[in-house]
Amino acid sequence: MAIDILQISRDALEAQKTNPDVINASIGMFFDEDRVISGMPAVSRALRELPDMSIMPYPAVDGGKDFKENVIAWTFGKHEEAIRKARLVDVCATPGGSGAIAATFANYAKPGEFIFVSNVRWQYERFADRANLNIYEHNTFKDGHFDLESFDQSLGELAQKQKRIIVIVNDPCHNPTGYTLKPEEFQEIINILNKYKNNDLVFLYDIAYLEYTNEEDNRAKMLELLRLEPHVMTVLAFSGSKTFGVYGLRLGAAIGLSQSQEHMTYFRKNYVKEARGSWSATPTISIELLNHFSLPENKAQFETDLNKIKDIVQKRSALFIEEANAIGLKTFPFSSGFYVIALTDEPMAVYERLAKRGIYAVPMEKGIRVALCSISLKEVKGLAKKIQDAL
Numbered sequence: 001m002a003i004d005i006l007q008i009s010r011d012a013l014e015a016q017k018t019n020p021d022v023i024n025a026s027i028g029m030f031f032d033e034d035r036v037i038s039g040m041p042a043v044s045r046a047l048r049e050l051p052d053m054s055i056m057p058y059p060a061v062d063g064g065k066d067f068k069e070n071v072i073a074w075t076f077g078k079h080e081e082a083i084r085k086a087r088l089v090d091v092c093a094t095p096g097g098s099g100a101i102a103a104t105f106a107n108y109a110k111p112g113e114f115i116f117v118s119n120v121r122w123q124y125e126r127f128a129d130r131a132n133l134n135i136y137e138h139n140t141f142k143d144g145h146f147d148l149e150s151f152d153q154s155l156g157e158l159a160q161k162q163k164r165i166i167v168i169v170n171d172p173c174h175n176p177t178g179y180t181l182k183p184e185e186f187q188e189i190i191n192i193l194n195k196y197k198n199n200d201l202v203f204l205y206d207i208a209y210l211e212y213t214n215e216e217d218n219r220a221k222m223l224e225l226l227r228l229e230p231h232v233m234t235v236l237a238f239s240g241s242k243t244f245g246v247y248g249l250r251l252g253a254a255i256g257l258s259q260s261q262e263h264m265t266y267f268r269k270n271y272v273k274e275a276r277g278s279w280s281a282t283p284t285i286s287i288e289l290l291n292h293f294s295l296p297e298n299k300a301q302f303e304t305d306l307n308k309i310k311d312i313v314q315k316r317s318a319l320f321i322e323e324a325n326a327i328g329l330k331t332f333p334f335s336s337g338f339y340v341i342a343l344t345d346e347p348m349a350v351y352e353r354l355a356k357r358g359i360y361a362v363p364m365e366k367g368i369r370v371a372l373c374s375i376s377l378k379e380v381k382g383l384a385k386k387i388q389d390a391l
Helices: 005-018 041-049 065-086 096-108 125-130 148-161 183-195 220-227 261-278 284-293 296-327 347-356 383-390
Strands: 088-094 114-118 134-138 164-170 200-206 232-239 252-258 339-343 367-371
Touching: 041 284, 041 296, 065 088, 065 220, 065 232, 065 252, 065 284, 088 096, 088 261, 096 125, 096 164, 096 200, 096 232, 096 252, 096 261, 114 148, 125 134, 134 148, 148 164, 148 183, 183 220, 232 261, 252 261, 284 296, 296 339, 296 383, 339 383, 347 367, 347 383, 367 383
Parallel strands: 114 134, 114 164, 164 200, 200 232
Antiparallel strands: 088 252, 232 252, 339 367
16 A cells, blocks of 8 residues: 555654644654653664764765674674575665665566565565566465465466566564564475576565564574575665664665675675665765674673563563454464554555544554554553454
């Protein structure tokens, strides 16, 4: 649906000026229990203390050597060594995870082609429209699980029509449902991608919410990428904006992963070219923020703040899901993360009814997305019933 989420949030903020009881459950940003966007004191402190000579000059278009090494280490964690031994890896800095997605569309798809993505999704079509691309959908869920059968069948249909295909998977903490793929589901996705050897596949793995999953090892799935056959090029879309809660600083990276030197030469050349011709360079202060927190003594401070945020968001989601289940409000399967979707066949009508009652959420194709990250426990309590009353 062509919905302007940022405009919905602005409408909510405007309404809150005259009615402080208005609930803004629209925007994917963490607000604390006092409605303040200050969840990471270590990040706020670092932004104030970074020296001018670190943040004022132009950066390297790709982010520079230190940034690239730090992004790789940050993303793969304890599995970095195994991944570096088995695959070639390169990085290009981007303005948020969005920049990585837009650049991937520009570099790997031709106007008129299709990108392959789930029917319940974040608004990838905004980037597809700009690149003159079309959407080819697979069903997202079946019987409370990821619909692997539809993923395979629909990809097979598209593989008959199109040689190169960008395949998008958003995991963990899928936006907009909060679903995290089970290890065996991710393994089967890899198996399915390996089947289509007559196609050139680009696996766009959107890991924007990597830090907010409740998985025991939130990077274990990275090792599954090593099973991908040579016809699959992997591009990970990393979002530092989400990771560090600096949504407006636009920090991200495209991380290329392949067995093929030819693939990686293409990746290096074209992402830098796309960056230089589109956004010039990612903000220096964003690049240096990640470099700062890649130092062990600084990362420990960040992780303390992150764990507090995760605990708060998990409490909010647990309360919402508990109350929804108690009254029979249906949602998509939820694991952890920033969002949950309350199901309805009339999302626009329900959105309008909720807005009139001072509740701002986001209408999606299959329901109403509630941003649990942005509302307090006090606001969460009773919200499921208010949504059900608007259905």
